Amino acid sequence: MTAAANKNIPxxxxxxxxxxPIFCEPVNxxxxxxxxxxxxxxxxxxxxxxLMHFYTRECANIHRGVHYLSERATxxxxxxxxxxxxxxxxxxxxxxxxxxxxxxxxxxxxxxxGKMFVGSGxxxxxxxxxHHSNIVPWQILxxxxxxxxxxxxxxxxxxxxxxxxxxxxxxxxxxxxxxxVSNALGTVNPVSEIIKLAHDRGVPVLVDGAQMIQHMxxxxxxxxxxxxxxxxxxxxxxxxxxxxxxxxxxLEKMPPYQGGGDMITSxxxxxxxxxxxxxxxxxxxxxxxxxxxxxxxxxYLQSVGLENISAHEQELLACGTLALQALDDVRxxxxxxxxxxxxxxxxxxxxxxDIGTILDKHGIAIRTGHHCAQPVMEFYxxxxxxxxxxxxxxxxxxxxxxxxxxxxxxxxxx
Amino acid sequence: xxxxxxxxxxxxxxxxxDLYQEVILDHHKKPRNFHKIEHANRRAEGYNPLCxxxxxxxxxxxxxxxxxxxxxxxxxxxxxxxxxxxTESLKGKSESEAKEAFEKFHQLVTNHSDSPPDxxxxxxxxxxxxxxxxxxxxKCATLAWxxxxxxxxxxxxxxxTE
Numbered sequence: 277m278t279a280a281a282n283k284n285i286p287x288x289x290x291x292x293x294x295x296x297p298i299f300c301e302p303v304n305x306x307x308x309x310x311x312x313x314x315x316x317x318x319x320x321x322x323x324x325x326x327l328m329h330f331y332t333r334e335c336a337n338i339h340r341g342v343h344y345l346s347e348r349a350t351x352x353x354x355x356x357x358x359x360x361x362x363x364x365x366x367x368x369x370x371x372x373x374x375x376x377x378x379x380x381x382x383x384x385x386x387x388x389x390g391k392m393f394v395g396s397g398x399x400x401x402x403x404x405x406x407h408h409s410n411i412v413p414w415q416i417l418x419x420x421x422x423x424x425x426x427x428x429x430x431x432x433x434x435x436x437x438x439x440x441x442x443x444x445x446x447x448x449x450x451x452x453x454x455x456x457v458s459n460a461l462g463t464v465n466p467v468s469e470i471i472k473l474a475h476d477r478g479v480p481v482l483v484d485g486a487q488m489i490q491h492m493x494x495x496x497x498x499x500x501x502x503x504x505x506x507x508x509x510x511x512x513x514x515x516x517x518x519x520x521x522x523x524x525x526x527l528e529k530m531p532p533y534q535g536g537g538d539m540i541t542s543x544x545x546x547x548x549x550x551x552x553x554x555x556x557x558x559x560x561x562x563x564x565x566x567x568x569x570x571x572x573x574x575x576y577l578q579s580v581g582l583e584n585i586s587a588h589e590q591e592l593l594a595c596g597t598l599a600l601q602a603l604d605d606v607r608x609x610x611x612x613x614x615x616x617x618x619x620x621x622x623x624x625x626x627x628x629x630d631i632g633t634i635l636d637k638h639g640i641a642i643r644t645g646h647h648c649a650q651p652v653m654e655f656y657x658x659x660x661x662x663x664x665x666x667x668x669x670x671x672x673x674x675x676x677x678x679x680x681x682x683x684x685x686x687x688x689x690x
Numbered sequence: 691x692x693x694x695x696x697x698x699x700x701x702x703x704x705x706x707x708d709l710y711q712e713v714i715l716d717h718h719k720k721p722r723n724f725h726k727i728e729h730a731n732r733r734a735e736g737y738n739p740l741c742x743x744x745x746x747x748x749x750x751x752x753x754x755x756x757x758x759x760x761x762x763x764x765x766x767x768x769x770x771x772x773x774x775x776x777t778e779s780l781k782g783k784s785e786s787e788a789k790e791a792f793e794k795f796h797q798l799v800t801n802h803s804d805s806p807p808d809x810x811x812x813x814x815x816x817x818x819x820x821x822x823x824x825x826x827x828x829k830c831a832t833l834a835w836x837x838x839x840x841x842x843x844x845x846x847x848x849x850x851t852e
Contacts, residue, residue, distance in 0.1 A: 627765065627767060633709070633826075634706055635822060644741065645742065646739075
C-alpha cells in the first residue's frame with residue numbers, strides 16, 4: 277500500500293500546508309490558524325480539482341445513460357467506491373454505501389437493521405461520550421419499538437469503562453453503537469475489545485468512525501465491526517458525502533432505507549424488486565461529485581500516509597497538552613491515556629464563547645460550545661468547552677498562536 | 691505564521707474593547723440582581739443551545755409595574771452582563787415600557803433597520819452596540835431580554851434563542 281511505502285519518508289508539514297489553498301491566502305485579512313478540524317477539515321487542491329473536473333468534464337447522471345459521459349461518470353463514481361473499499365479493507369465494494377455523512381449512515385442502520393431486529397423490551401447500548409448523531413437515532417428507534425436505550429459510563433478522564441460495559445451487555449442487547457473516537461474529548465475507545473466481547477455474546481456492533489478515519493488506519497475486517505460510519509468532510513474531502521460500511525450478509529437481510537430510482541431492479545404498481553448491493557441502499561441520484569471528491573481525498577491521505585499524519589498529530593497533541601497543562605487557569609477536559617489530537621479545555625473565569633470570539637478576532641479558529649455532546653458536558657458539570665482540534669497541516673506555531681491568543685483573552689478579562 | 695503581535699495586537703485590542711467594554715466586564719464579574727425572587731409572580735427560563743447558556747428571569751409585577759426583577763444562571767460575559775444591566779434598567783418600568791425596551795435593545799444589537807436607534811437614548815445599555823459587529827453573539831446579548839418578555843407574557847416552557 278502507498279501508506280506503508282511512505283513510512284520511512286519524514287513527514288513535511290510545510291509541504292502538506294502548500295497542498296491546501298486556504299493557507300496560501302489571508303482569511304478575513306489574517307493568516308488563518310485553523311484549530312477546528314474535528315468540526316470539518318480544509319480541502320487540498322487535489323480534492324477541489326476532482327470536483328471541478330467532474331463538473332467541467334464529466335458531468336452526467338450515473339447508472340442510467342448509455343452515452344459517453346454517463347459511462348465516464350459512473351466509472352469515476354464506482355472507482356471512488358473501490359478506493360474506499362481498499363482504504364478500510366472491506367471485503368467487497370458491495371459493502372460500501374454512499375450516504376450524506378455519518379449522521380445519515382447511523383440513521384440508515386437504525387431505520388433498517390434497527391427496525392427489523394430491535395423489538396419491544398430489547399436494548400440498544402451506547403456510551404456516555406456519544407455525539408448526538410449516535411444518540412438521537414437510537415432514541416427515535418427505541419421510542420418507536422418500546423425498546424430501551426442504555427448508556428455505558430465513562431470515568432473522570434473521559435475513558436470507556438470496560439467492566440461496566442461487560443455488565444450492561446445483557447441478554448436483551450440487540451446492538452452496540454459506539455464511537456471510535458469522542459469528538460468532544462478525543463478519547464480513543466478500545467473498539468476492538470468492545471466488538472470482541474459483543475460478538476462473544478452474539479451482539480453486532482456499529483462504530484461511529486467520524487472522528488477516527490482521518491487520524492489512523494482503519495481495517496474493518498481486522499476490527500470485525502458490523503457497521504462503520506464516517507463523513508467525507510472530516511477527512512479532507514467534500515461535505516455532503518459519507519460512507520456506511522456494513523457486512524454484506526447484514527445488508528442482504530436489511531430492508532431498503534429509502535425508495536426511489538437506482539435502488540430497484542424492476543417496478544410495477546403491484547411489486548418492486550430491489551436492486552442488488554450496494555445500490556439497494558442508494559435511492560435517487562447520489563452525490564456523484566462528492567463521492568468522486570472523496571475518492572481524491574482518499575488518494576491524497578494514502579499518498580501522505582495515515583501513519584505519518586497520526587505521528588505528526590500525536591506530537592502536536594503532546595506539545596499542546598503540555599503547554600496548556602502548565603497554565604494554572606486552564607483545565608483540560610478529557611485526559612484519556614489514548615487520544616486523538618483534540619484538546620478540550622475551560623479557562624477559569626471566562627466562558628468558552630468569549631474565548632472563541634477573542635481568538636477569532638486574532639485569526640484563530642476554534643470550536644466553542646457543547647460539541648453536539650450535551651451529555652458529556654453534563655458529566656463534567658460545565659455548559660461548554662473551548663476545543664482545539666488539530667489536523668495534518670497544523671504546526672507547533674499554531675499551538676503557540678493559541679497560547680498567545682489565550683494571553684490576549686486574559687488581557688480582556690484581567 | 692504564528693502570532694504577529696505588532697501587526698495584530700494594537701488595532702484588534704481596541705476592536706475587542708468595543709465588544710468587551712469595561713461596564714460589560716464589570717457586570718459579568720459582579721452581576722447585579724443575581725438571585726431568585728421567591729414569590730415572583732412572573733418567571734421564565736431561557737436557553738441558548740449554541741453555547742449552553744441558561745438563565746431564569748424573575749419578575750414581581752404589581753399593577754402593571756415591574757416592582758422587582760432578577761435573574762440567575764450561567765452564561766458568557768455578554769449574556770451575563772446583558773441580563774444584569776437589563777434588570778437594572780427595567781426596575782420601576784411599566785410592562786409596556788419593558789416591552790418597548792426589548793424592541794429598542796434588539797434593534798441596538800442587530801441594527802438591521804435603516805435608522806439605527808439613537809445609542810445615547812439607550813443610556814447605559816448603549817455599551818452593547820458593539821455586539822452588532824459580532825452576529826453570532828447577538829443571541830448571547832438578547833437571551834435575557836427574550837426571557838424577560840416571555841416572563842411578562844407568561845409563555846409556557848423555556849425560551850430558546852435557536
